[in-house]
Amino acid sequence: MLLRKLIEDLRRKDLLSLKALQFLQTGCLVSIFPFLPLHMKELGLTLSDISYVQTIICIGDILTPLVLGLCTNYLTSIRPLLITSIIINSLASVLLSLVDNGEHLFITYLTCRTLLEVSRGCTLNLYESVNLMTVKARHADYGIQKIFGSLGGTIIGPVAGYVAHYYSFKAVFQFYACLQILFVIILSCSDLQFQRKERKDQKKSKMLDCIYDGQGIIMFLVTAFILGLIWSFSETYAFLHLESIGYTRKNLGLTVGSSTMLGIVISLLSTSLLDVTGWRAGLVLALSTYSIRLLGYSLIPPDSFTILMALECLKSFGNPWCMLVTGYFMKNHVDMSHIASFQSLFSLMYFGIGKGLGSLVGASIIDLFSSQLAFQMVSGISIVWACLLMMTKSQTNQKPKKE
Template sequence: MDEDCSKTSMKSDTDQKLDMEKTEIEKKEGLALLIYDLKQRKLIPIKILSLVVFSGYGVLLPYAAIHMKSLGISVEETGAIYSVNAVLSVLIPICSGMIADKLGNFKMSCLQNLSARSICQLDRKSGAVSRKEKTATLALKLFQSDYNIERMIPVLWMALEDESEFDHKSSDFQCSTYGEKLNLLQTVYSQDNQTENHRTTHYRMCRSQCVVQINRSDLCSDKVREEVINPQLTFWMYLLLRSVFEVFAVGSYTLFDGAALVLVNEVRGDFGFQKMFGFIGFAIFSPISGALMDHFSKNENDTNFRPAFFLFAGLFGIAAVGMLTIDLNFKPPAEKLMKNLISLLKNVELDVLLSVCVASGFLVGCTGNYLFLFLEEIGGTRSLMGLSVTISCLTAIPLLLLSDTIFRKFSVPNVLVFCLFTFVVRLIGYSYITNPNLCLVYESMEAINGALSLTSFMIYATQLGTTSTATSIQGLISATYFGLGAGIGSSVGGVLIGAFGQRVVFRILGVIAFLTGFFYFLFNILYLRLKANDKNNTAEKADSSVNRKVEEIQ
């Protein structure tokens, strides 16, 4: 009897110690939690890699739709490309997550994905546009003049329309609105320094009467460059390269987020804090990429996207090497993975969360992939587009810093409802703006319905799962958000924009966001709160029964 009491006493002391440790950890909130997180050496590689990986996203992905437009790909074809990528975005995260959970230490798989991703992007930096040299054909009306005009329009040689040679090299002629029409088969050299023998001669009238549809800079060289675009070749080559890129992109994103979550849970850190470093990188490098593209572009109609592709490849190459520093040896391989996942999918709370995740991804896919096209239509520059991304990321930083406090105080379902209603305001606002600079106001809201919303999905889904299925759960979230949601949204968005225009589509999406937020609000009140109350009542009954047994023993 004394031995049993002793064992009971030891067990009670152990439980009390565990409860005290748990209470101490739970007390770490706000600044105390951030300081605790910064002291964790295991999370330092995650913070650095978040900065590098999200910087890579920022230099290229926001400009993907503009890049496709520059290659001659229509909005409908853009939607078709996103549709194919949607299928890959559904399959790859689930497969990557299951493989990672089976392997346990999956950092080599993540390294391979990051390396391949940086390499395959270099293959499509220029697009499938071929160029060839072609001589210019200019229409010019001439007549012989009695005035002695010296070298007003010097011509090397000409041929008439009947291909006969015209060896007369005298420059004693001028442009006019009448006379015989000739086709120049060589570049015309225009010279500004002219001598005149008659003060009343107006040479500028000649230039205004020679209407030529060609860049004046091309007339200063011997040959003219002409772009020859094969739309079908461009579309299929881009689709192939983008699909290969998507395989490695989605796989690396799933594995990296899975590694981050596993490490954060291991040391009881803050997942939103790790994401914050990523958004700092996004905010810094996205405007740098836009400014470099503007700087190296010859004109507004010929954007040079090479700086973005080279930056992307370089950053992800660094991330691949940095992945070697992450320690995942503590994560054991999962057992009975499929059985555990199937049991998780029977959870109504998780199923509804995945449905809301699909709806949110749909809204992001319809807006995010085509937003820069809309800004370009109303006169926005690449630098402004990059600045809008910076504003969004800077706004996201304090939200991610306080994400743990926000989730504890308001609960994740309430935060998701608020994110959806914020999306309504942002979408309706975009449908009315005509000044591109106003996008900075609405992009500050993107931090709520983008970064905070996605972080909410990941943390909530992890709470509903187990440690052994953490990466698989993240794969499921990525598949529903980026694959089903954003993929379907991108394809449907392209069709809707082609049919109704972007402003009408913004209003349609605003209605969808409102309905999704309203129904999830009802689910929160009618199901989640009742379930939480029942759980609290059950816990109180269990505690009271334990207390009665302890009193009886005493």
């Protein structure tokens, strides 16, 4: 049945551009963002500097969703804003490739990185809204579209690791800019759902209206904050820790590809699985695998590439799985008119507040104790919140709304 659903989806010409964009979007993200902490270290920034950068740029991740949530209420189409943010993001990556360890390094890097992160936040927020509105309007399977995102990560992640290992981070940033240009070309030629469908008698959706309209939205957003904190901590300090005990950039690039390969199967099964278990169980799975991964990082020996690959394969149940669960939740529990507003709130909690605190709290724990103990403590936070989420009884029926 799943194979038949996949074949039917592949035959739909109205979803081809969506698949190509998913491929490039995930490919772009894994091509530079996992390596950014290593780039900062190579430039000469200290662990304290890295934590400051990661925290300061998250101010943009907090403000961006709020501004976009207000702007999208008054835009007829978000296509021009989305395209502009992608172009700025491409330029920011080129500028970041030109930064060297000279005078005023911290300020120069912080300026370029902030421009990169803010434009990336705009792009991700706007594109995910377009993606969800298109999937919902065309009655498509969100998980199947995400398969092509996993393919993008599987192919482009190792390529980026190879470039970083044998060439330089400068070449990686330029490679990222080229992918973004291709992304914007395809986006400009596509016919996706760039505006909300609203009834003539319906008032415009305000930022917080989605909270009163959906099921379990407050609990979902609180969990998104926790997951954002844990994700930020692992993304900022995992590769730094692994490189410090002997793993190379080439090794780390290969692990990025292996983790996204598993994401292909997960994406295919996600809708059917979540229909049975519900979104709460999906978030519990994400928290539990984070706990296992972080504990594993704290105990891993310096010469066990097999264990590293096994732990990194679980990465598919981290941020990629969280995006699948979020997409499923929005498709089934958030009204079409509120999707852009919910996406803004989710980005605020996950990419903004959660991500910012993850880097800051992580640096503080590592300074006070050690990286191994820090990983173990955050692993404990993950499993504790997973248990609380399991024990919390939903006040509303968690079955998807019938469209």
